[in-house]
Amino acid sequence: xxxxxxxxxxxxxxxxxxxxxxxxxxxxxxxxxxxxxxxxxxxxxxxxxxxxxxxxxxxxxxxxxxxxxxxxxxxxxxxxxxxxxxxxxxxxxxxxxxxxxxxxxxxxxxxxxxxxxxxxxxxxxxxxxxxxxxxxxxxxxxxxxxxxxxxxxxxxxxxxxxxxxxxxxxxxxxxxxxxxxxxxxxxxxxxxxxxxxxxxxxxxxxxxxxxxxxxxxxxxxxxxxxxxxxxxxxxxxxxxx
Numbered sequence: 572x573x574x575x576x577x578x579x580x581x582x583x584x585x586x587x588x589x590x591x592x593x594x595x596x597x598x599x600x601x602x603x604x605x606x607x608x609x610x611x612x613x614x615x616x617x618x619x620x621x622x623x624x625x626x627x628x629x630x631x632x633x634x635x636x637x638x639x640x641x642x643x644x645x646x647x648x649x650x651x652x653x654x655x656x657x658x659x660x661x662x663x664x665x666x667x668x669x670x671x672x673x674x675x676x677x678x679x680x681x682x683x684x685x686x687x688x689x690x691x692x693x694x695x696x697x698x699x700x701x702x703x704x705x706x707x708x709x710x711x712x713x714x715x716x717x718x719x720x721x722x723x724x725x726x727x728x729x730x731x732x733x734x735x736x737x738x739x740x741x742x743x744x745x746x747x748x749x750x751x752x753x754x755x756x757x758x759x760x761x762x763x764x765x766x767x768x769x770x771x772x773x774x775x776x777x778x779x780x781x782x783x784x785x786x787x788x789x790x791x792x793x794x795x796x797x798x799x800x801x802x803x804x805x806x807x808x809x810x811x812x
Contacts, residue, residue, distance in 0.1 A: 619772030619797035622725070627769045627801035630715050630723040634683075634765050635805045637701050637717075642809035643690035658686055658757045659807045662731055662749030665704065673702045674719050680705035681749050683731045683763070705729050715767070727768045727798070728787050734762030734804070741811060761810040766802040 642659025663682040669675045685701040692698055701718060705726055708714040714721040715729070733752050734743025736759050743762045752760065768787040774794045781798045783790055792798050 615772060615776055616797070619776050620799075622771035623769050623797050623799045626723050626725050626771065627767060627799060630726060630767055630769070631765060631801055631803045633717065633722060634703060635803060637685050637703075638763055638805040639808055640690050640698075641685040641687060641701075641807055643688055644809070645689045656758060657688070657810065658760075659810055660685055660733070660760055660763055661757050662733060662752065664749070669702060670700075672699070672718050674706065674716070677706040678704050679707070679713065680729050681731055683765075703729075723769075725770050727770045728790055729768070730766045730786050732764040732766075733760045734764065734806075735759050736761045760807070762804055762806045764802065764804040766800065768798060768800050770796045770798050772797045 638660070642657045644657055661684040663684060665678040665680060665682060667675075667682060669678075669682070681704070683703040685703070687698045687700055690698050702716075704716050705713055705728070706716050706721075708721040708724060710724075712724050713727050715723040715726040730748075732746040732748060734746050735752060735756055736742060737744045741761060746762075746764050766786055768783055768790060770792075774796060776797050777795050780792045780795050782788060783792065783798050784800050787800060790798075
């Protein structure tokens with residue numbers, strides 16, 4: 572006698588099974604999204620930190636390179652002393668009219684003037700005096716300027732302190748702001764301390780607003796960009812005996 576088997580009717584998911592599957596899929600999706608957002612934020616932080624460090628080091632490097640040549644004089648006048656009579660650097664307020672080679676509009680910091688005197692570049696051309704200051708670039712971002720050229724973007728603040736030798740021992744006895752250096756003391760400046768505050772990354776890149784170290788503790792960092800302070804002290808070698 573033949574046996575006949577009735578095929579069991581195909582059944583779908585129950586409502587409970589469907590809800591559990593949807594919940595598991597949602598949890599998996601949330602995990603993937605969180606992993607992506609975390610990786611993206613880590614990348615943004617690392618990129619901002621790299622840009623800050625690169626900009627800060629490059630800015631100090633180019634300023635140092637020029638400062639080491641400031642005050643160069645190929646021929647010393649009879650009766651003059653290179654280390655005591657030559658003015659290698661001078662500080663100016665941002666309201667000082669600058670030569671036509673320097674854009675004065677929008678200057679947002681003190682101005683450091685490097686008196687290059689007879690210094691020539693590799694082609695033998697007189698370099699002429701060099702000016703460093705902050706001003707907005709064409710995109711409106713605060714940048715470090717060397718004469719008329721924006722050389723480093725993202726420099727939000729800068730301070731120049733001048734090491735003054737008051738007793739002739741070729742050692743700075745104090746580091747003073749521009750206003751604290753007397754009119755007749757610029758020839759006694761033998762070192763410059765440069766501090767800059769550099770920012771990078773978009774708004775909200777860090778979780779909480781940073782408090783920069785001195786001398787920029789009062790700078791508003793509420794936009795939560797990545798900020799870092801860089802500082803270097805450069806001895807003016809052309810002021811050394």
